[in-house]
Amino acid sequence: MSIKGKAFIIGAYEHPTRHAGDTSLAQLHAEAAAGALADAGLTISDVDGYFCAGDVPGWEAPGVGPFSIVEYLGLKLRHLDTTESWGSAYINHVAHAVQAIEAGKCRVALITQAGRPRADRQTPESSHRNQGQGAPEAPFELPYGPVVTNMYGMCAMRHMHVHGTTSEQLAWIKVAASHHAQHNPNAMLRKVVTVQDVLDSPVVSTPLHRLDCCVISDGGGALVVAHPEVARSLQRPLITPTGAGFTVRHLDGGYFDILASGAVQSGAEAFAQAGVTPADIQYASIYDSFTITVLIQLENLGFCEPGQGGRFVADGQLIAGVGRLPINTDGGGLCNNHPGNRGGMTKLIEAVRQLRGEAHPAVQVPNCGLALVHGTGGLLSARHGSATLILERL
Incomplete structure (x- = not known):
C-alpha cells in the first residue's frame, strides 16, 4: 500500500x-x-x-x-x-x-x-566493543579482535577478490565526496582530493586507506x-515519503554472502512501494562510513549489477553535474559530518535540501523531484540494520 x-x-x-x-x-x-x-x-x-x-x-x-x-x-x-x-x-x-x-x-x-x-574522544571501535560485551556472539568473535575498520576491510578485500575491484575505483567515491564538500562551509574536510591522494594516505586496514574512512564528528x-x-497549512515545500523498507541482516549461522547487505531487501521493498525504479532516482543519499560501504550498497540497491560497482563509481560518476548519479552532495560522512558515528540523519537532511532546491547551487540537482536515502546501522560484514526511504516533492 x-x-x-x-x-x-x-x-x-x-x-x-x-x-x-x-x-x-x-x-x-x-x-x-x-x-x-x-x-x-x-x-x-x-x-x-x-x-x-x-x-x-x-x-x-x-x-x-x-x-x-x-x-x-x-x-x-x-x-x-x-x-x-x-x-x-x-x-x-x-x-x-x-x-x-x-x-x-x-x-x-x-x-x-x-x-x-x-x-x-571516542572511536567507532571503542563504542562497538563496549556495547558488545554481553552479546551472545561475543565469546566467539571478540577473541579475534573485530573492530569497525577491519570488518569493512574484509568487505573490500572480498569485493576485490571476487570482482576485480581496485583501490583506485574505491578512491573515486572519496574524490566525489570532496568535490561536494568544498562547497559546504560546515564540512570537516573541504579540500578537494585526487585518486592518488587517497592511495597515498596511510593504510588503516588492508585495503582501506585513511581517506577511505569517514570523519569522526x-x-x-x-x-x-x-x-x-x-x-x-504551513506553506512549506511538500516532501513526502513514497516508499520505505527495513530489515536486519545477520550471519545466519555462517550461511551468508558478505557482499549482500540488507539493502537487497530494504531497497526492493522501498522501490516496490513507491512504484519507481533505480533509474528514476535523481539524487541519492547513501550511507558512507567507508568507500566500500557506498559501492556495496549501490549494487545492492540495484543502481548497477553485482560486481559492477567499481566501474559505476569511477571517473567522477557520483559528482553532481558530472556523473550519472549524484550522491551525498553535502560531502557525506567521508568529508562533511558523521555525528555520533551515526550518519542516517544527515543523509535525510541533504535529501530534503535537494528536493527543496536548497542545496548549494554548485551541487544542486536541477528540478530534483525524486530522491533515495539509504542507511546502515551496525557492520556490513556482520549483523546490521538497513533502511531505505524514497522521497518525492509534490
Whole structure:
C-alpha cells in the first residue's frame, strides 16, 4: 500500500558544530529540535510524537534515556518510538512516523539525533566493543579482535577478490565526496582530493586507506514529519515519503554472502512501494562510513549489477553535474559530518535540501523531484540494520 501523501517532512535542520566542546549531548538534541521546528514554522508545543534512538543521553539505563530527553525538551506526547538500529534508525523513524500519523497516534512527529564522540574522544571501535560485551556472539568473535575498520576491510578485500575491484575505483567515491564538500562551509574536510591522494594516505586496514574512512564528528540534526493538514497549512515545500523498507541482516549461522547487505531487501521493498525504479532516482543519499560501504550498497540497491560497482563509481560518476548519479552532495560522512558515528540523519537532511532546491547551487540537482536515502546501522560484514526511504516533492 502506498504511503505517498500520508505525511510530509516539513522541517529539517543539521547542527553546524563538528566539535561540541562544552555543549552537552542533551543540548545538541535540543538545539537540533529547535532548528527543525523553526524551519517548519512550528514550536515545541505542537509536537505530540517523538522518535529517538540510542544516542539520547541516559540510554545506558534502559527505558530512562527516552524519558529523560522527553522531559528535557518539554514534550507533551501522545506517541513515543525508541526503535534502535544505529545509523539506519532515523531513516526507519521517518517510516514509523508516517505510520503513526496515518494511524492517528500523532500529528506532528519530531525526530532527533546527536552525538559528541569527538569531544569525548571516542572511536567507532571503542563504542562497538563496549556495547558488545554481553552479546551472545561475543565469546566467539571478540577473541579475534573485530573492530569497525577491519570488518569493512574484509568487505573490500572480498569485493576485490571476487570482482576485480581496485583501490583506485574505491578512491573515486572519496574524490566525489570532496568535490561536494568544498562547497559546504560546515564540512570537516573541504579540500578537494585526487585518486592518488587517497592511495597515498596511510593504510588503516588492508585495503582501506585513511581517506577511505569517514570523519569522526560531533553534532546532530532533526526532522519534523507532519499530518497532511498540518503540512499544507504551513506553506512549506511538500516532501513526502513514497516508499520505505527495513530489515536486519545477520550471519545466519555462517550461511551468508558478505557482499549482500540488507539493502537487497530494504531497497526492493522501498522501490516496490513507491512504484519507481533505480533509474528514476535523481539524487541519492547513501550511507558512507567507508568507500566500500557506498559501492556495496549501490549494487545492492540495484543502481548497477553485482560486481559492477567499481566501474559505476569511477571517473567522477557520483559528482553532481558530472556523473550519472549524484550522491551525498553535502560531502557525506567521508568529508562533511558523521555525528555520533551515526550518519542516517544527515543523509535525510541533504535529501530534503535537494528536493527543496536548497542545496548549494554548485551541487544542486536541477528540478530534483525524486530522491533515495539509504542507511546502515551496525557492520556490513556482520549483523546490521538497513533502511531505505524514497522521497518525492509534490
